[in-house]
Amino acid sequence: MKLAYYPGCSLDGSAVEYGLSTERVARILGVELKEIDDWNCCGATAGHNTDKLLSLALPARNLALAEKEGLDVLAPCAACYNRFKATEHAVREDAGLKARIEYIIDMSYSASNNTISVLEWIKRLGIDNLKAKVTNSLKGMKAACYYGCLLVRPSSHTGFDDPENPQSMDEIIKALGAETVDWAYKTECCGAALATSRPEIGGKMIYEILQNVKEAGAECIVTACPLCMMNLDMRQGQVEKRFSQGFNIPVYYVTELVAVACGDDPKTVGIHKHFVEAVSYLKGLPAKAKAMEEEEAKAKPAAKTKRAEGEKPSDNSEDIQKKIDAILKGLEKNPEKVVSKLIEDGEKVNILADVIKNDEKKRVKLAEVMAQDKEKAIKVAEALIVGEMKKREKSSN
Amino acid sequence: MEAVTRIGPLTEDDRRLIEKLEKEAGTDINLCYQCGKCSAGCPVSFAMDYTPRQVIRLLQLGLIDEALGAESIWICATCETCSERCPRGVDIASLMDTLRREALRRGKVADKKVALFNKAFLNTVKKYGRSYEAGILLYHNLSTRQFFKDAELGLPMMKRGKASPFPEKIKGRDEMAKIFARALEAGRE
Missing domain, CATH: 3.40.50.11810 (Rossmann fold)
Structure with missing residues (x-):
């Protein structure tokens, strides 16, 4: 990839780091940047606040220079980028403006090239x-x-x-x-x-x-x-x-x-x-990062041992029973709220709530899986909903 | 502003002026149905005398002098939130831009500081082809009589290589002079 490069006044001054790092990123990602020869200031806010034609002509001179070489333009400064895009837009949409801009800059320019921002550029090269x-x-x-x-x-x-x-x-x-x-x-x-x-x-x-x-x-x-x-x-x-x-x-x-x-x-x-x-x-x-990794490593074996202990009934079974009881209570008191943790769709939540309100066996079953394995619980919930929907369809026929 | 403003039908001159402003802004003010979404999202409406919605209303009512004299048009930072969100597609940011330029043309500027800053900025571009930060700030401080404004930042900027005491000059400086002159000339047509 080869691009015309427009650093703009900031990247030569207050944003010197932005310029340095943009050039480094180009090198790292294998992009050739060719600085526009003898580029001028885009006019920035002062330009469009003062004179519309001037605010389009100042960017147009740079864009026309890049167009001559058949290159798209990388403009890292967001303000320059905005002025360049406004100029492209004006030249493409308004033939009268295009003619006046060309007269002012004394060059032909038809906006056949495109200005891109740094974000677009890096994304285009592939995440x-x-x-x-x-x-x-x-x-x-x-x-x-x-x-x-x-x-x-x-x-x-x-x-x-x-x-x-x-x-x-x-x-x-x-x-x-x-x-x-x-x-x-x-x-x-x-x-x-x-x-x-x-x-x-x-x-x-x-x-x-x-x-x-x-x-x-x-x-x-x-x-x-x-x-x-x-x-x-x-x-x-x-x-x-x-x-x-x-x-x-x-x-x-x-x-x-x-x-x-x-x-x-x-x-x-x-x-x-x-x-x-x-x-x-x-x-x-x-x-x-090291602390985070250690934390993650600690969390993993802990989860593993929990599962291993769950297989053979041990002290842990008491904890699980407590959890089941708590969920069961919730399901009795406010079933919609509890099942909405598993299912997002409002209508499905209501169907599932109806099912478990009227069927204690299913209520207990759902509480048991919810206490131990959320993913499995989602599957059980979905199965219950599908079953109920089929049942309703049949009875309505 | 007078306490009571008489609103009557638009004169022919007013109508022509509004049409001209609309054409320059590339937008139609009568599309606005005053919902206020522009002003709710505007990050500077808290500091404005008229919100963006009210500026458009002034124009709809033909109160052009009030709109041009509003401080709001100089507080607008052209962040484009209003234009992006307008459900009627009114380009409010472009309208604000146009009002600023019209106010300048008439020498009727409510916030001289912004206008002076812009002038200082463009003068350096005209002269050197690049903006020259140190020169702009110096000129701005002198012309607004705020001699020590941001003075504490000047030296650290230079120390970091972020500001030069000298302007950067391009080779095509005569081209710059021509662009400025021709833009002025073409704008008069």
Whole structure:
């Protein structure tokens, strides 16, 4: 795979780690990146806030240069990506605009090439392919994948992931061995430039995101946007001070984590340049993973011995009897609630509840299997439902 | 704003202006049935004087000056949540963008800080072909008379190699000047 590469101003400046790590990921995954020769700034928010034609012409010059070489464009910065997608869309949909843009940039451009984001890029190369390259698993990491606004919206321009509950970054981070959390703010806006122009507003938005990360039980944040990184990392200290609350949550670019999991030293990709110290969390992961593995190993033999003891009646049988009695009580008192642990479908729950209300033998049988083997209990429950449905069908005929 | 605003039928001028704004935004404000989904999901509506729904209502009623003078249009962060969720397909984010530009054209900007930041940003792009963060912040702080704003972040940024005291310049700087001039010219047509 060969792509035109548009680093954008941030990757040369405040997001220098994002640039370093993107280039490392390309090397690791065997992709040739050809930086667009003499590229210019996309105009960012200032452009589209000021002049519509200018905001389309600035990206168009870069896109036209890549089109000449017949290459798709990788734009890691979410803001550049958004402006490029908007330009492609305008040129494809509006012939009048296309003509004016071509006049302004003094080049032909018909948007025959496509801009892709970092998430789309890594996913397209294959999650299994990525998994095979992991040498330093990130097991032990608990990450909140933060997509922000512009990677997934407007979906009519981006379209590679769900705009409300995107998953592509989660898939990538899980492939590296880490755990990702479900959380409410994954596509909320970080406030972008408001943190600079209107800090009283922007600061509150950053605070709420950090707060939600914490509440969801995540220990770090993963992003694919330089502006999100700046707000969540560089301004985390300001927000902590203003709201008198400590967070100390490290923030990583998705590409940094890919490179580190595939064997790079955190310093090679610039993780030591972050404002919230982010190297030691990574260094602590192997010990955490080891503890987790020991925990898992302990849990396994314990389960085995339990089963072995269950075979020959021993002291354990008393425990099981207690459990059966408790479940039986539940089934008598509130059968719908108890069986809904086995069956999701509301109608089926009602059928099963009816069956066991009227048949003590079946009730006891279900309680017995539920106490010992949930999977078997689900099968028994389903069999009871099927039997009852057949019976009802017959009687209605 | 006066306590009482008289609402009458739209004048011919108002109608033409709204049509022009709609065309530029690529959206139709009369599709909006005021459900408020845009404003419920808006992450900055808490700080706005008019919610996005109310901004559209102002336009529907022909209260164009009120809409253009709203601080809201400068607080909008263009996160696109509203446009993504609108059940009627109104592109509210694009409309906000258009209102900002119209307010600029008329020199009627409710939040000068954002407009000055944008100006500082584009000036560096015009001059160098790249944005030049240190220059933007310096110009922004000077023009808004907030001399020490974020000053504590400047040195750590430079120490980390994340900000340069000098601008990055492209070779095609004359092309940049041409693009800026032609965009201005083509916009007047």
